[in-house]
Amino acid sequence: MSKIIKEEVLKQLESVIDPELGVDVVNLGLIYDVSIDDSVVTITMTLTTPGCPLHDTMVNGVRSAVRYHPNVSHCEVNVVWEPAWTPDKMSDKVRDMFA
Amino acid sequence: MQNNIQQSLAPKSSDQFILPFSFIITSFFALVIFSVSLVISPDAFLPAKVRQGPGLSLAHLFILGWASMLAMGAIYQLIAVVTQQAIYSQKLGFLHFGFYSIGVIGLYISLGNFYLPGMITFGLCTVIGVSLFLFNVLATIHSCKIKNSVISATFSSLSYLGLTVVSGLLMVLNFRFSFMGELHSTLLILHLWFGLLGWFLFLIIGYSFKMLPMFYLSHGYSEKYQKWILLFLHLAIWISILGFSVKYSILFPLSIGFVCGALWLFVLQIQEIKKKRFKKNPGKGIAFFVFLVYFTASVCSVAFLISLINAPFVFSQLLSSLLFFYMFGFVSLSILAYLSKIIPFLWWTFRYGNQVGREETPSLATMIDEAVIQRKLWLIFFSLLLFIGGFFIGTPNVSFATSILFSFSIIFYLVSIIKAFTV
Numbered sequence: 001m002s003k004i005i006k007e008e009v010l011k012q013l014e015s016v017i018d019p020e021l022g023v024d025v026v027n028l029g030l031i032y033d034v035s036i037d038d039s040v041v042t043i044t045m046t047l048t049t050p051g052c053p054l055h056d057t058m059v060n061g062v063r064s065a066v067r068y069h070p071n072v073s074h075c076e077v078n079v080v081w082e083p084a085w086t087p088d089k090m091s092d093k094v095r096d097m098f099a
Numbered sequence: 100m101q102n103n104i105q106q107s108l109a110p111k112s113s114d115q116f117i118l119p120f121s122f123i124i125t126s127f128f129a130l131v132i133f134s135v136s137l138v139i140s141p142d143a144f145l146p147a148k149v150r151q152g153p154g155l156s157l158a159h160l161f162i163l164g165w166a167s168m169l170a171m172g173a174i175y176q177l178i179a180v181v182t183q184q185a186i187y188s189q190k191l192g193f194l195h196f197g198f199y200s201i202g203v204i205g206l207y208i209s210l211g212n213f214y215l216p217g218m219i220t221f222g223l224c225t226v227i228g229v230s231l232f233l234f235n236v237l238a239t240i241h242s243c244k245i246k247n248s249v250i251s252a253t254f255s256s257l258s259y260l261g262l263t264v265v266s267g268l269l270m271v272l273n274f275r276f277s278f279m280g281e282l283h284s285t286l287l288i289l290h291l292w293f294g295l296l297g298w299f300l301f302l303i304i305g306y307s308f309k310m311l312p313m314f315y316l317s318h319g320y321s322e323k324y325q326k327w328i329l330l331f332l333h334l335a336i337w338i339s340i341l342g343f344s345v346k347y348s349i350l351f352p353l354s355i356g357f358v359c360g361a362l363w364l365f366v367l368q369i370q371e372i373k374k375k376r377f378k379k380n381p382g383k384g385i386a387f388f389v390f391l392v393y394f395t396a397s398v399c400s401v402a403f404l405i406s407l408i409n410a411p412f413v414f415s416q417l418l419s420s421l422l423f424f425y426m427f428g429f430v431s432l433s434i435l436a437y438l439s440k441i442i443p444f445l446w447w448t449f450r451y452g453n454q455v456g457r458e459e460t461p462s463l464a465t466m467i468d469e470a471v472i473q474r475k476l477w478l479i480f481f482s483l484l485l486f487i488g489g490f491f492i493g494t495p496n497v498s499f500a501t502s503i504l505f506s507f508s509i510i511f512y513l514v515s516i517i518k519a520f521t522v
Contacts, residue, residue, distance in 0.1 A: 016455055019447055021316070021378075022462040049313055051183040053176075056115075057448055061455030068457065086318050087377040098316070099376050 004036050004071050012069055013043075016061040018054065023097075025062065029089025032080065039073035041066050046085045055079070111139040115176070116449035117194045122172025123445070127513060129164030131154070132207075132507035133157060135331060139500035145490065146419050156211035161202045162426070163225065167260075170302055170432055171199070171232055173441060174253075178236060181253060181309055182243035191235040199228025215275060222271050229264050233257055248325035252305020255329065259297020259336070266290040272379065288343045295422065296336050299430045304328060304365055309386075314381035314440065317372045324368040331361035352406035359403045362396035383473035384439030385418055391436065391480075395429045420487055427505075428483050432476065435512060439472045443519045450522075466522045468515065475512040 013031060014024045025031055025045065033044035043062055047055060059077050065077040087095065137143065142173030143153040178186055186192060202225030202515055209217025240254055249507070267291045273279045275482040279286065308325055312318070335357035369389055402421055406413040413421075443466040451460040487500035 012456075017460065017462070019451075019460060019463045020313075020444070022464065048316065051180040051309075052313075053180050053444060054448075055179075057452040057455055060453070063456070065456030084318075087316065098379075 004039065004041065006034050006036060008069060009036070009041055009043075009066055009072075011035050012065045013062060016058065016065050016066060018058070020047075020054070021048075023090075023094050025058065027091040027094045029091065030058075030085065039071055040076070041069075041072050041074070042076040042078065044078045044080060046080055046083075048085050065068050116445060118186075118189060118196070119172040119176035120449075121193075121196050121349060122175065123442070125196075126165050126168035126172065127517070128170060129203070130513065131510060133160050133165060134509050136160070141499045142495065144423065145493070145498070149419070151212050152213045156207055159210055160203070160207045161431075166299065166426075166430055166434060168199070168203065169438075170299070171195075173306075173434075173437070174236060174302075175187070176441065176445060177306065177309075178239055178253075181240055181249050181306070183245060184243060187235050187238035187242070189233060191231050195228050195231040195235065197228075197297055198224050198231065202226070202228055214522050216269055217369050219275065226264050226268055229260065233261050248322065248329060249305050249309045251326075252301045252308065252329055254303035255333070256298055256305060257295045259301065260416065263290060263294035263298055266293060268484055285344055289340055291422070292336050292339055295426060295430070296332065299426075300332060300361075301494065303430065303433050304332070304361075305498050307365075308368070310437070310440075311369060311372050311381070311385070311389075314378070314385045315372055315376035316378040317376040320371045320375040322368075323373075324364045324371070328361045328364045328368065331357045331364065335361065348410050348414075351410050352403065355399065355403045355406050355413075357445065359396065359399045362392065365392055366396055382440055383469040384436040384476065385475045387473060388433055388436040391429060391432055395425070398424065420490060423487055423490075425482070427486075428480070432479060432483075433517075435479065435509075438516050439467055439469070442516050443467050444521075446519055446522070461522060466519045468518075471515050472512075475508070475515055479505070479508040479512055 006040045010026055010031070012025050017023065018025065018028060018030075021028065028048070030047060031043065031045050033042075035042045035044075043066060045059075045062060047058060052058070059079060061076050063075045066072055079083075087098075136153075137274070140153045140157070142148055145154075145159050147153050149158070162232065175186060175192055202221045202223070206225060208214075209221055236257055237254070240250060240257075243250065265338025266286055269279070270283065270286055270290060273283055273286070308322075312320065313453060335354050338350050338357065340352035342348065342354060383390075402413055402417060405417070440463075443463045447461070447463055448468060454460050482501070486501040486505040489497045492498075
């Protein structure tokens with residue numbers, strides 16, 4: 001099986017859009033870590049606020065997007081609250097969009 | 100980083116949708132029936148008639164069938180956001196829906212005819228429904244480890260809802276067995292205050308503590324005013340009740356003063372949130388809600404100043420108009436304004452939630468025309484002011500015209516909200 005490259009996974013994740021903000025999870029800075037072990041990918045991510053109403057939708061969306069990669073057999077998504085998300089974590093491009 | 104992993108909040112997206120949706124769509128029907136009935140009986144809320152069959156019937160339909168029904172649906176949708184865990188029991192939620200809907204419809208019909216057996220039977224159904232709701236949500240809060248002002252406000256709101264039901268039940272029993280004598284009037288005040296100020300105001304303000312920062316994308320703001328707002332609201336309710344019980348009139352201005360204090364502190368809390376906001380536009384509906392808070396605080400301040408000069412005038416001449424503006428203006432318009440966010444989100448989650456990460460999905464902003472929403476909210480607002488003004492003029496033709504305008508503006512707004520379901 002071909003190797004999975006982290007950048008490819010991040011590219012997949014750019015298709016997961018927060019519907020309230022209209023921005024993808026990568027540029028929002030919600031993805032904290034991508035770890036790859038053979039064909040298993042583990043995503044560590046957060047949400048803009050604890051108890052976000054989109055919790056399940058975003059987690060399932062991230063899982064679906066990663067599994068869309070042909071070499072991924074399983075995707076684990078861990079949602080964490082430490083460190084807490086702040087607007088500083090957004091990419092410059094997105095921050096300028098809101099400013 | 101790995102020690103604080105959050106599990107899923109709810110079992111299935113369809114379950115997350117159907118329970119709140121059942122309440123919300125039923126509340127829309129209740130609001131439409133209310134609007135049509137108001138056109139048929141435009142004088143139902145005139146001071147001389149409000150405690151007669153049609154007035155009581157319409158007031159209960161509006162409060163129980165529209166505002167409370169929708170608030171309950173919103174709680175089922177948002178309790179996971181507040182407590183960060185799923186509702187205690189979805190099945191109890193549906194049972195609540197069954198009892199409550201039958202009770203509210205039955206009460207609407209039997210109150211209109213003052214048919215006592217119907218009032219008792221359907222009142223009991225409503226009580227069972229509300230009791231199931233209270234148990235379900237309080238059990239969710241009980242198992243929640245988070246302690247903050249939002250949870251505290253939700254708990255207070257539910258407690259006052261319970262007290263509203265108990266006082267309402269005692270009133271119905273007193274109609275049948277006449278065992279309370281002069282206490283009946285005091286009980287009516289208890290019923291109104293627990294329901295209008297306790298249940299609705301704690302809920303609207305408490306949920307706004309959580310929702311406004313989300314819509315403004317605000318982080319790191321001060322929460323210093325929140326506990327004082329809740330304390331002032333409790334004091335306002337109990338001081339007012341004490342004032343009515345012992346007929347000590349100096350307590351009435353004090354009570355209005357505490358409501359004013361709570362509202363202005365809420366304004367300051369909103370300012371704190373806005374200071375740290377990252378989004379300039381929280382949505383037109385939410386911006387309208389913020390305006391409504393400022394306006395209501397101003398109206399309350401004027402009432403407070405007048406009450407310091409002439410308290411009896413406020414309570415004999417102005418109170419019904421103030422309560423009318425509070426319920427049909429602040430409470431109902433706040434709910435309608437929040438609907439511009441709740442409905443697109445609810446429908447989007449159901450319709451597109453499973454497509455995220457697989458296919459392109461619309462943004463929430465494209466599901467509702469915010470400029471139209473804003474215009475129609477203003478239309479309801481000004482129609483309501485004319486409707487209240489019609490009370491003072493008191494001529495049948497003016498009441499009829501203003502009630503038609505007010506009813507039309509509500510239905511006109513609902514049409515725009517319902518359009519979100521077509522995306």
